[in-house]
Amino acid sequence: MKKLGLLITLVLAVTACTKEPVNTKVKGDVFGTFYEVTYHSETNENYRTQFDSLFTVINNSMSNYQTDSDIAKYNRREIEVVDNHFVNVFIASKKIFKETKGVFDPTIGILVNAWDFGSEKNPKPIDSVKVDSLMQYVGFNRMLLSGNRIRESYPRPYLDFNAIAKGYAVDVIGDFLLREKVTNFMVNVGGELVARGQNVETKKGWTVGIENPNFDGSQTYDKVFVLKDEAMATSGTYRKFKIDENGNRYAHIIDTKTGYPTKTNILSASVIAENCMLADGYATALQAMGLEGVKQFLSKHKELKAYIIFENENKEYESIGFNNFPE
Numbered sequence: 001m002k003k004l005g006l007l008i009t010l011v012l013a014v015t016a017c018t019k020e021p022v023n024t025k026v027k028g029d030v031f032g033t034f035y036e037v038t039y040h041s042e043t044n045e046n047y048r049t050q051f052d053s054l055f056t057v058i059n060n061s062m063s064n065y066q067t068d069s070d071i072a073k074y075n076r077r078e079i080e081v082v083d084n085h086f087v088n089v090f091i092a093s094k095k096i097f098k099e100t101k102g103v104f105d106p107t108i109g110i111l112v113n114a115w116d117f118g119s120e121k122n123p124k125p126i127d128s129v130k131v132d133s134l135m136q137y138v139g140f141n142r143m144l145l146s147g148n149r150i151r152e153s154y155p156r157p158y159l160d161f162n163a164i165a166k167g168y169a170v171d172v173i174g175d176f177l178l179r180e181k182v183t184n185f186m187v188n189v190g191g192e193l194v195a196r197g198q199n200v201e202t203k204k205g206w207t208v209g210i211e212n213p214n215f216d217g218s219q220t221y222d223k224v225f226v227l228k229d230e231a232m233a234t235s236g237t238y239r240k241f242k243i244d245e246n247g248n249r250y251a252h253i254i255d256t257k258t259g260y261p262t263k264t265n266i267l268s269a270s271v272i273a274e275n276c277m278l279a280d281g282y283a284t285a286l287q288a289m290g291l292e293g294v295k296q297f298l299s300k301h302k303e304l305k306a307y308i309i310f311e312n313e314n315k316e317y318e319s320i321g322f323n324n325f326p327e
Helices: 002-017 048-062 070-075 084-099 106-114 128-137 165-179 276-289 291-300
Strands: 024-030 033-039 143-146 149-152 185-189 192-196 206-211 221-227 230-236 241-243 249-251 266-273 305-311 317-322
Touching: 024 048, 033 048, 033 165, 048 070, 048 084, 048 165, 084 143, 084 165, 084 276, 106 128, 165 185, 165 192, 165 230, 165 276, 192 206, 192 276, 206 230, 206 266, 230 276, 266 276, 266 291, 276 291, 276 305, 291 305, 291 317
Parallel strands: none
Antiparallel strands: 024 033, 033 185, 143 149, 185 192, 192 230, 206 221, 230 266, 241 249, 266 305, 305 317
């Protein structure tokens, strides 16, 4: 009987040692969308509380939808000193602003609101006089940082980091997991992604997809591939748009030079970059450039991989990859 008991013990021990690793998956709502974090931890610890706490901190810093956030207070001229999260996003935004020659400009938020695409609802129709009067508040080149203090010239610009803050939040969650010695994970916030290591259940990189630009709200995928040790963000005009009385469709991305909704044949721009904050910002910029502008820009920025879905002259969808975007 002792030998049988010893044999059973050995069998159980071998079984325990060969047990396949399992991911932990945490889901929730944030920033008006969803988040999903999939990771493998040797301790099987659930980090939901920590994730939600980090999202709250970022909201308190940069949410234009939250009246007591730093950015809301700044826009009401109540504060000049901001937190480090705000500083990180400001610096990245300035980099993208300069490299895109102002196509990406977080001070365009005042026009985003005026066209009723932003955090402040505006039911009144907008005309050229209103656009011209608001354009005086646009110009990220007039803003500087001195430590954690914002310096600007007047009239004081209105800041809106919605085109980059979601990507930054993805990076913050990813950095937290790395500090916890978690090296295999994928963070997904509303389709903005960072993937590290591998999916331990499949023993491969993380499978991701790029949606087709379906204006009816349905969800199908144009491209599916493996993302590993990189970040990706997508900007599209097929979900946030308006149609006027003549049937013209207007995108939610505002032209920073004119103050009017961007007219572009690009329906979706996906960017892979070293971090999700940069991918998010550049995806927005590419969306606004138009296809020829994208080609010129990416020929000079080989560090960015991009995938563009656009509408050709025959109103048919086409796609094109740049700088070795994954097949």
